[in-house]
Amino acid sequence: GEDVEQSLFLSVREGDSSVINCTYTDSSSTYLYWYKQEPGAGLQLLTYIFSNMDMKQDQRLTVLLNKKDKHLSLRIADTQTGDSAIYFCVHGSSNTGKLIFGQGTTLQVKP
Amino acid sequence: GAGVSQSPSNKVTEKGKDVELRCDPISGHTALYWYRQSLGQGLEFLIYFQGNSAPDKSGLPSDRFSAERTGGSVSTLTIQRTQQEDSAVYLCASSLTRDTDTQYFGPGTRLTVL
Numbered sequence: 001g002e003d004v005e006q007s008l009f010l011s012v013r014e015g016d017s018s019v020i021n022c023t024y025t026d027s028s029s030t031y032l033y034w035y036k037q038e039p040g041a042g043l044q045l046l047t048y049i050f051s052n053m054d055m056k057q058d059q060r061l062t063v064l065l066n067k068k069d070k071h072l073s074l075r076i077a078d079t080q081t082g083d084s085a086i087y088f089c090v091h092g093s094s095n096t097g098k099l100i101f102g103q104g105t106t107l108q109v110k111p
Numbered sequence: 112g113a114g115v116s117q118s119p120s121n122k123v124t125e126k127g128k129d130v131e132l133r134c135d136p137i138s139g140h141t142a143l144y145w146y147r148q149s150l151g152q153g154l155e156f157l158i159y160f161q162g163n164s165a166p167d168k169s170g171l172p173s174d175r176f177s178a179e180r181t182g183g184s185v186s187t188l189t190i191q192r193t194q195q196e197d198s199a200v201y202l203c204a205s206s207l208t209r210d211t212d213t214q215y216f217g218p219g220t221r222l223t224v225l
Binding site: 043048099101 | 146213218
Protein backbone atom coordinates (compact mmCIF):
# COMPACT_ATOMS: atom_id res chain seq x y z
CA GLY A 1 0.00 0.00 0.00
CA GLU A 2 0.91 3.64 0.08
CA ASP A 3 3.65 4.50 2.55
CA VAL A 4 5.63 7.57 3.58
CA GLU A 5 8.78 7.19 5.64
CA GLN A 6 10.91 9.76 7.39
CA SER A 7 13.50 9.74 10.11
CA LEU A 8 12.06 10.25 13.58
CA PHE A 9 14.51 12.71 15.10
CA LEU A 10 16.93 15.46 14.08
CA SER A 11 18.99 17.68 16.34
CA VAL A 12 20.78 20.81 15.11
CA ARG A 13 22.37 23.90 16.61
CA GLU A 14 20.75 27.29 16.23
CA GLY A 15 21.96 28.96 13.04
CA ASP A 16 22.77 25.70 11.28
CA SER A 17 20.78 24.31 8.37
CA SER A 18 18.34 21.46 8.97
CA VAL A 19 17.54 18.87 6.34
CA ILE A 20 14.61 16.53 6.85
CA ASN A 21 14.28 13.67 4.40
CA CYS A 22 11.31 11.63 3.30
CA THR A 23 10.63 8.77 0.91
CA TYR A 24 7.30 7.62 -0.45
CA THR A 25 6.06 4.65 -2.42
CA ASP A 26 3.04 5.84 -4.41
CA SER A 27 4.01 7.37 -7.74
CA SER A 28 0.55 8.84 -8.38
CA SER A 29 1.21 11.99 -6.40
CA THR A 30 -0.06 15.38 -7.36
CA TYR A 31 1.16 17.39 -4.41
CA LEU A 32 3.70 16.75 -1.70
CA TYR A 33 3.43 18.72 1.50
CA TRP A 34 5.34 19.56 4.62
CA TYR A 35 3.23 20.19 7.70
CA LYS A 36 4.56 21.51 11.00
CA GLN A 37 3.14 20.63 14.39
CA GLU A 38 4.29 22.60 17.40
CA PRO A 39 3.73 21.29 20.93
CA GLY A 40 0.08 21.61 21.88
CA ALA A 41 -0.81 23.19 18.54
CA GLY A 42 -2.59 21.98 15.44
CA LEU A 43 -1.06 21.05 12.14
CA GLN A 44 0.14 23.97 10.10
CA LEU A 45 0.82 23.79 6.38
CA LEU A 46 4.42 24.85 5.93
CA THR A 47 4.95 24.47 2.21
CA TYR A 48 4.09 22.23 -0.69
CA ILE A 49 5.43 21.29 -4.09
CA PHE A 50 3.70 20.09 -7.21
CA SER A 51 4.90 16.71 -8.37
CA ASN A 52 6.04 18.17 -11.70
CA MET A 53 8.52 20.46 -9.96
CA ASP A 54 12.04 19.69 -8.75
CA MET A 55 12.53 22.50 -6.29
CA LYS A 56 10.62 25.18 -4.46
CA GLN A 57 12.10 27.93 -2.33
CA ASP A 58 10.13 29.97 0.18
CA GLN A 59 12.21 32.28 2.37
CA ARG A 60 14.24 30.00 4.65
CA LEU A 61 12.61 26.86 3.31
CA THR A 62 13.80 24.84 0.32
CA VAL A 63 11.94 21.76 -0.86
CA LEU A 64 13.68 19.33 -3.19
CA LEU A 65 11.82 16.57 -5.02
CA ASN A 66 13.46 13.64 -6.79
CA LYS A 67 10.59 11.87 -8.51
CA LYS A 68 12.75 9.08 -9.86
CA ASP A 69 13.87 8.10 -6.37
CA LYS A 70 10.56 9.17 -4.74
CA HIS A 71 12.53 11.30 -2.33
CA LEU A 72 11.46 14.62 -0.82
CA SER A 73 13.51 16.85 1.44
CA LEU A 74 12.93 20.00 3.43
CA ARG A 75 15.85 22.29 4.16
CA ILE A 76 15.50 25.01 6.77
CA ALA A 77 18.27 27.60 6.56
CA ASP A 78 19.47 29.43 9.67
CA THR A 79 17.41 27.22 11.95
CA GLN A 80 15.95 29.00 14.98
CA THR A 81 14.73 27.66 18.31
CA GLY A 82 11.21 28.54 17.17
CA ASP A 83 11.60 25.96 14.41
CA SER A 84 11.54 23.19 17.02
CA ALA A 85 8.52 21.08 16.14
CA ILE A 86 7.44 17.87 14.48
CA TYR A 87 7.59 18.01 10.69
CA PHE A 88 5.32 15.73 8.69
CA CYS A 89 6.04 14.72 5.13
CA VAL A 90 2.72 14.23 3.36
CA HIS A 91 1.95 12.62 0.05
CA GLY A 92 -1.23 13.56 -1.80
CA SER A 93 -2.47 10.74 -4.00
CA SER A 94 -4.11 11.76 -7.24
CA ASN A 95 -5.74 8.31 -7.32
CA THR A 96 -7.57 8.48 -4.02
CA GLY A 97 -7.55 12.16 -3.08
CA LYS A 98 -6.21 11.15 0.33
CA LEU A 99 -3.23 12.46 2.20
CA ILE A 100 -0.76 9.90 3.46
CA PHE A 101 1.32 11.14 6.39
CA GLY A 102 4.76 10.06 7.46
CA GLN A 103 5.32 9.46 11.16
CA GLY A 104 6.88 12.89 11.61
CA THR A 105 10.42 14.08 12.30
CA THR A 106 11.00 15.79 15.61
CA LEU A 107 13.38 18.69 15.07
CA GLN A 108 15.28 19.79 18.16
CA VAL A 109 17.13 23.09 17.89
CA LYS A 110 19.78 23.66 20.52
CA PRO A 111 20.79 27.23 21.39
CA GLY B 112 -10.95 34.47 8.09
CA ALA B 113 -11.90 31.74 10.53
CA GLY B 114 -10.09 28.45 10.27
CA VAL B 115 -11.28 24.93 10.98
CA SER B 116 -12.65 24.62 14.47
CA GLN B 117 -13.25 21.53 16.54
CA SER B 118 -15.00 20.84 19.81
CA PRO B 119 -14.44 19.83 22.46
CA SER B 120 -10.70 20.38 22.65
CA ASN B 121 -10.41 17.65 25.27
CA LYS B 122 -12.72 14.78 26.11
CA VAL B 123 -12.27 12.24 28.86
CA THR B 124 -14.71 9.37 28.90
CA GLU B 125 -15.16 5.97 30.44
CA LYS B 126 -14.74 2.79 28.49
CA GLY B 127 -18.01 1.73 26.90
CA LYS B 128 -19.51 5.22 26.61
CA ASP B 129 -20.36 6.92 23.33
CA VAL B 130 -18.68 10.19 22.30
CA GLU B 131 -19.38 12.80 19.66
CA LEU B 132 -16.71 15.05 18.21
CA ARG B 133 -17.61 18.10 16.18
CA CYS B 134 -15.87 19.84 13.28
CA ASP B 135 -16.71 23.17 11.67
CA PRO B 136 -14.84 23.44 8.37
CA ILE B 137 -13.76 26.62 6.66
CA SER B 138 -16.75 28.26 5.02
CA GLY B 139 -17.01 27.32 1.35
CA HIS B 140 -14.82 24.24 1.61
CA THR B 141 -16.59 21.29 0.05
CA ALA B 142 -14.20 18.57 1.21
CA LEU B 143 -13.92 17.49 4.85
CA TYR B 144 -11.62 14.87 6.33
CA TRP B 145 -11.23 13.16 9.68
CA TYR B 146 -7.87 11.80 10.83
CA ARG B 147 -6.64 10.18 14.00
CA GLN B 148 -3.23 10.74 15.55
CA SER B 149 -2.22 8.20 18.17
CA LEU B 150 0.70 8.83 20.50
CA GLY B 151 3.99 8.65 18.60
CA GLN B 152 2.24 7.83 15.34
CA GLY B 153 1.58 9.66 12.12
CA LEU B 154 -1.89 10.59 11.06
CA GLU B 155 -4.32 7.87 10.11
CA PHE B 156 -7.05 8.70 7.61
CA LEU B 157 -10.56 7.87 8.85
CA ILE B 158 -13.25 9.28 6.57
CA TYR B 159 -13.71 11.86 3.82
CA PHE B 160 -16.73 13.85 2.65
CA GLN B 161 -16.92 15.62 -0.69
CA GLY B 162 -19.99 17.74 -1.28
CA ASN B 163 -23.13 15.62 -1.45
CA SER B 164 -21.33 12.47 -2.57
CA ALA B 165 -21.32 9.32 -0.48
CA PRO B 166 -18.46 9.55 2.02
CA ASP B 167 -15.27 7.53 1.69
CA LYS B 168 -15.33 5.47 4.88
CA SER B 169 -12.42 3.25 3.98
CA GLY B 170 -10.29 4.40 6.91
CA LEU B 171 -12.77 3.79 9.72
CA PRO B 172 -11.18 1.18 12.02
CA SER B 173 -14.41 -0.52 13.09
CA ASP B 174 -18.19 -0.26 12.89
CA ARG B 175 -18.16 1.58 16.21
CA PHE B 176 -16.99 4.62 14.27
CA SER B 177 -19.36 6.68 12.15
CA ALA B 178 -19.53 10.23 10.87
CA GLU B 179 -22.04 12.48 9.27
CA ARG B 180 -21.93 15.86 7.66
CA THR B 181 -25.07 17.92 7.80
CA GLY B 182 -25.90 20.46 5.11
CA GLY B 183 -22.48 20.09 3.58
CA SER B 184 -20.88 21.93 6.46
CA VAL B 185 -20.56 20.79 10.08
CA SER B 186 -19.45 17.21 10.66
CA THR B 187 -19.81 14.95 13.68
CA LEU B 188 -17.62 11.91 14.32
CA THR B 189 -19.27 9.42 16.66
CA ILE B 190 -17.49 6.64 18.47
CA GLN B 191 -19.76 4.12 20.14
CA ARG B 192 -18.78 1.90 23.06
CA THR B 193 -15.38 3.54 23.33
CA GLN B 194 -12.31 1.42 24.03
CA GLN B 195 -8.97 2.45 25.51
CA GLU B 196 -7.29 2.04 22.13
CA ASP B 197 -9.56 4.79 20.81
CA SER B 198 -7.57 7.30 22.87
CA ALA B 199 -5.94 9.67 20.40
CA VAL B 200 -6.13 13.16 18.96
CA TYR B 201 -8.86 13.36 16.36
CA LEU B 202 -8.14 15.93 13.68
CA CYS B 203 -10.50 17.42 11.16
CA ALA B 204 -9.39 19.11 7.96
CA SER B 205 -11.15 20.83 5.12
CA SER B 206 -10.15 21.79 1.61
CA LEU B 207 -11.77 23.79 -1.15
CA THR B 208 -12.31 20.76 -3.33
CA ARG B 209 -10.98 17.24 -3.56
CA ASP B 210 -7.99 16.23 -5.65
CA THR B 211 -5.36 16.97 -3.04
CA ASP B 212 -6.20 20.63 -2.65
CA THR B 213 -4.41 21.97 0.37
CA GLN B 214 -6.03 20.72 3.53
CA TYR B 215 -6.35 23.03 6.50
CA PHE B 216 -6.43 21.37 9.86
CA GLY B 217 -8.31 22.16 13.02
CA PRO B 218 -6.65 22.06 16.46
CA GLY B 219 -7.95 18.58 17.17
CA THR B 220 -9.88 16.90 19.95
CA ARG B 221 -7.83 14.93 22.45
CA LEU B 222 -9.87 11.89 23.46
CA THR B 223 -8.88 9.91 26.52
CA VAL B 224 -10.74 6.71 27.28
CA LEU B 225 -10.27 5.52 30.85
